[in-house]
């Protein structure tokens with residue numbers, strides 16, 4: 001008997017996590033293939049710390065995908081996914097090892113779309129010449145060179161996001177029973193807050209100034225609104241006391257020049273360094289599909305399943321319900337996908353599998369000098385929790401999470417979140 005074939009599109013956090021969870025819960029009842037254009041996992045969250053500490057992030061934040069998946073008997077194909085036909089249940093792809101390869105197609109019984117988003121730096125005029133970011137190794141190393149090799153002359157710094165164009169695909173879902181997935185104007189602002197706080201420490205440690213040199217911007221009414229009003233209020237109070245400048249309601253970034261950043265809202269702010277987080281766009285091959293919303297994000301219910309095509313799942317940043325675009329929400333979704341597919345092939349009871357997504361913003365952000373902030377909040381989605389802590393223990397947690405992730409080859413222990421909550425919130 002041929003086993004059901006699960007094809008997972010994308011092999012970073014959500015793709016690798018979903019594949020591993022499917023194997024854990026469905027066992028050998030399924031064949032699993034993961035397709036990604038690159039053969040390594042890019043561990044994004046710790047890039048800011050490596051950059052400011054002047055270490056090459058490639059040395060510690062890269063994990064080999066094929067050998068990791070092989071441990072669980074999961075096939076890997078290094079290829080560019082070019083199409084998904086949800087009626088014929090096929091995926092088309094072009095092998096990516098060498099340019100010029102021919103296209104192939106592969107049939108699936110279940111598909112998990114976990115391709116993340118396209119970070120649209122190329123839509124910001126002047127970014128190539130005057131912009132910086134920490135979203136990948138290349139840009140991280142470019143900023144590292146500027147900061148540590150004398151390129152930066154000590155001028156003002158702006159850290160902020162472009163406007164995010166969220167789709168309409170999560171309008172009807174109700175997490176926490178009566179909650180919602182709100183409309184957001186920035187895709188993910190934890191990195192903005194993290195970069196601002198840790199950059200201020202870096203300036204002080206290098207006798208180049210302090211928080212007063214930094215302007216934090218947001219396209220929205222308030223920054224990091226997903227963390228909840230109470231948390232944001234405390235964060236803004238602390239940032240104000242440290243001397244940060246703060247500009248909200250900027251709308252989109254219009255252009256970067258050598259000396260300034262200009263916004264749709266009319267603000268023009270002087271900046272030698274501009275650390276930017278762009279629009280998080282859905283990939284072209286997803287746009288216009290019957291499973292996608294008006295911007296190309298994959299529509300799912302809270303069991304991460306497309307309502308019209310029940311053999312199609314999504315996890316991570318490409319799913320319409322993932323707001324903000326945060327790895328910790330993707331992590332919850334991998335667990336759900338694993339259980340759903342196990343139930344679909346008779347390896348788990350529906351009662352055990354059908355726990356819906358109740359998103360939690362869980363964020364550990366570096367502040368420099370071995371300190372970090374910790375946020376655990378679900379109030380934005382209709383939940384009751386808003387926790388914020390500062391201190392060394394949170395930095396320890398951030399670094400040990402990375403260590404555990406690499407040590408466990410992408411699998412973190414089931415007690416990890418409970419331990420983190422205890423260490424950050426309970427232990428006095």
Ligand SMILES: Cc1cc2nc3c(=O)[nH]c(=O)nc-3n(C[C@H](O)[C@H](O)[C@H](O)COP(=O)(O)OP(=O)(O)OC[C@H]3O[C@@H](n4cnc5c(N)ncnc54)[C@H](O)[C@@H]3O)c2cc1C
Pocket residue numbers: 009010011012013014015035036037038044045046047048079080081082114115116117134135188190191283315316317318325326327328329330362363364365
């Ligand atoms: C600077 C920064 C800091 C962050 N810090 C945190 C943090 O502290 N905590 C947190 O929870 N989140 C954080 N995030 C968010 C987190 O990185 C993302 O939510 C997470 O990476 C999403 O995982 P994903 O697997 O859905 O998407 P991605 O990580 O984007 O992975 C998508 C994968 O799909 C592959 N792919 C895409 N298209 C194709 C195609 N057509 N064919 C083949 N392969 C394809 C890509 O190569 C990639 O490997 C941060 C983000 C940034 C930018």
